[in-house]
Amino acid sequence: MRVLINAIQRTGNPSVIGLDPRPELLPSILLEGAQTPRDVADAYFAFNTAVIDALYDIIPAVKPQIAMYEALGIAGIETFIKTNEYAQSRGLYVLAxxxxxxxxxxxxxxxxxxxxxxxxxxxxxxxxxxxxxxTVNPYLGSDGIAPFVTAAVATNKDIFVLAKTSNPSSSELQDLVIDGSIPHETVAEHVAGLLEEWGESTRDKETGYSHVGAVVGATHPVEGTKLRKLMPHTFFLVPGYGAQGGTGADLAGLFDSNGLGALVNSSRGIIGAWKKAAEIPEFATREDALAFVARSARKAALAMKDDISQAIAQ
Amino acid sequence: MRVLINAIQRTGNPSVIGLDPRPELLPSILLEGAQTPRDVADAYFAFNTAVIDALYDIIPAVKPQIAMYEALGIAGIETFIKTNEYAQSRGLYVLAxxxxxxxxxxxxxxxxxxxxxxxxxxxxxxxxxxxxxxTVNPYLGSDGIAPFVTAAVATNKDIFVLAKTSNPSSSELQDLVIDGSIPHETVAEHVAGLLEEWGESTRDKETGYSHVGAVVGATHPVEGTKLRKLMPHTFFLVPGYGAQGGTGADLAGLFDSNGLGALVNSSRGIIGAWKKAAEIPEFATREDALAFVARSARKAALAMKDDISQAIAQ
Structure with missing residues (x-):
């Protein structure tokens, strides 16, 4: 996790921007005349590079969500990979x-x-x-996680395992209380214990964090604070801030006492910020549209950085 | 699920063959001189089409595992999609x-x-x-499943949600007993209840099975029999037969009283059957190697069909 932590410290910004393009998040001029999945994928790539260029100096990382690219088949996955490469070329940590x-x-x-x-x-x-x-799903248990841990250690990369996700129905499985557990623990808290074990032999000497991180949603601040205590050596990826309802105030308990330990994600709130502008101009060209997307994203990303800084400082 | 059930009845064979190529499952002549991921992906496609041609008239379905193709990046995913198309062109149901x-x-x-x-x-x-x-993972709960159900109904396709997987460490999460449940139920059994709900409005009038199936491993026969009773309207995809240790005798409780209700998967046991031949010839050409793979796969698939038939008949 050292590579990520260094990037966070360099930018003074523990946030990650989700590159999750969808047709409704693009100015319509970018999709005008699109006839094939490849046309749409090309528009996504232009959109992504505009966002990356606008943000690369103020954020440590991007998080492309592969589902949006798989929706376009091969052409989409090519854009996903090209986006990763482009983001890495601009010095960003790519959390897929x-x-x-x-x-x-x-x-x-x-x-x-x-x-x-x-x-x-x-x-x-x-x-x-x-x-x-x-990111990795823990439902199959240790033997499904071990190969990822081995690969992460061998390459100095990281994995983030789902513990408590940000969506409303995460409670259906993740909040079930386990019989006979003392003190009573939920499935997500049990996963927390497994996560500390899975990462144990991979802890970084300087920061104490292992190569095995956890996904803990911003939308459950009380549970998140508890999970922070249960996983002292586990870095958090925190979805759910912004469009999903999580606020700066909800984040404080997810960080450690050094103001580290969590990376907060926003996707729509940043890449779709242009749609919330007080006035959206008529775009004469695709370049105009991309420039407006980029300016709006940068403004939103800086506001997010301030919001998180205040939450950590309290 | 009607499309699948029709295919099972037409072939009299409730088995599905996993198309999970890996370097070690291919005769080495097929990978000779491979320099790029695309070379390997092309070899996988030749291997898959040989297996499909050998089996299409005696099996209802194939199950390509996308992980093996993702391991090769774009070229691999192209082979995955081409394999799906080819299998559908030969009349097979493609369970991805x-x-x-x-x-x-x-x-x-x-x-x-x-x-x-x-x-x-x-x-x-x-x-x-x-x-x-x-196949779909249930760890995020209903809101992560609903879009798949909607899509399945709209297209007359199906989903299979993980309930109790075949691997040894499936017990770590799936077998946890839920506090306060009466009678005591495990996480997998709780998922079973959710699965019946998710499928309820999508049941086929004739067969009673919904568009929402469950993954239940052959390696846990007692638990599988219990899950069969808990999910009377849910068709099972059953991994773990063969190479993972599940036997014909372990399968009986997973079928319904009509000998339906389950689709048993074997991957390595069929596509890697050639490696267990009493004598493996030296292959002079790639065609020789593919023909041997094909013959061995057909023999193993017919033996599997017999083994399952006996299990159901008992």
């Missing part, structure tokens, strides 16, 4: 939100996201995804 | 093992796997994945 998870032998294939193509005699391993970290 | 899952708005993008590219003015929706069903 892919939420993969499977049994051990299959998870080993998914771990190629971090460690490159499988070993084949006479062929080098290719970094085909250009990701610095991925 | 993608185990996706996310919050509602993101799950709606993932649902494009079933319902095609997003709606954009002036552009048709493209079927970019060529899948008849997908």
């Amino acid at each position: 939100d892919i939420k993969r998870g499977d049994i051990g032998s299959t998870a080993a294939s998914y771990a190629s996201h971090l460690c490159g193509t499988p070993q084949i005699e006479g062929m080098p391993r290719f970094d085909v995804w250009h990701e610095d970290a991925v | 093992d993608i185990k996706r899952g996310d919050i509602g708005s993101t799950a709606a993008s993932y649902a494009s796997h079933l319902c095609g590219t997003p709606q954009i003015e002036g552009m048709p929706r493209f079927d970019v994945w060529h899948e008849d069903a997908v």
Whole structure:
């Protein structure tokens, strides 16, 4: 997690911007005349690069959500990978939100996201995804996580495992209380315990944080504060701030006493900030539209940085 | 689920073959000289089509595991999609093992796997994945499942949600007993209840099965029999038979009284059957190797069909 922490300290900004393009988040001029998934994917790439160019000097990381790209098939995934490469070329840490998870032998294939193509005699391993970290789903237990941890350690990258997600129905499974647990713990809290174990042998000597992070939503501040205490060596990725309802005040308990320990995500709140402008001009050209998206995103990202700083300072 | 059930009845065979190529499952001649991920992906496609050609008339469905293709990046995913298209062209039901899952708005993008590219003015929706069903992870709860159900109903396709997976550490989360549940139920059993609810409005009048299936591993026969009773309207996808240790005898309790209700998967046991041949010849050409793979796969698939038939008959 040291690479991420260094980037946060360099920018003084523990936030990550979600690159989750959808048709309704793009100015309509960018999709005018689109006939194929590739046309849409190309528009997404222009949109993403405009956002990255507007933000790369004030944020440590971006979080592309692969679902939006998979929705366009091959052309979309090409844009996803090109976006990752472009973000890395501008010095950003790329946290790919892919939420993969499977049994051990299959998870080993998914771990190629971090460690490159499988070993084949006479062929080098290719970094085909250009990701610095991925999100992982814990439902299958340790044997589905272990290959990701191995790959993360080997490449000095990271994983973030879902513990308590930001969505309303996260309670259905994650808040179930486990029989016989003393003190009573929920499924998410049990996952927290597993997460500390999974990361234990991978802790960074200087910061104390392991290569295994946790996803903990901003929308559950009381539970989040409890999870912070249960996972002292686990860095948090915090979705749910902004468009999903989480506020700066909800974040304080997710950070450690040094003001570290959490990376707060906003997606729509930043890349869709242009839609909330007091006045949206008529765009004469695609360049005009992209420039407006970029200016609005930067303004929103700076406001978010201030909001989080205040939350941590309190 | 009617499309799948019809295919099972037509072939008299409730089994699905996993198309999960990995370097070690291919005769080495197929990877000779491979220099790039695309070379490997092309070898996987040749391997898959040989297996499909050998089996299409005796099986109802194939289950490509996307992890093996993602391991090769874009070239791999192209082979995944081409494999799906080829299998559908031979009349097979394609159950894509993608185990996706996310919050509602993101799950709606993932649902494009079933319902095609997003709606954009002036552009048709493209079927970019060529899948008849997908696997889904329930850790995020109902709002992450609902978009998949909507897409499945709209397209007459299906989803299979993870309940009790086949791997050893599935117990870590899935077997936790929930406090205050009467009678005591595990997380997997709780998911079973949710699954019946999620599928309730989508039940097929003739067969009683909904568009929402469950993944229940063959490696836990006692728990599987219990889950069968808890989910009378839920079709099962059953991994773990064969290479993972599940036997024909373990399967009986997963079927309903009509000998339906479950689709048993084998991957390595079929596509890697050639490696267990009493004598593996030296392959002079790639065609020789593919023919041997194909013959071995057909023999193993027929043996599996017999084994399952016996289990159901008992």
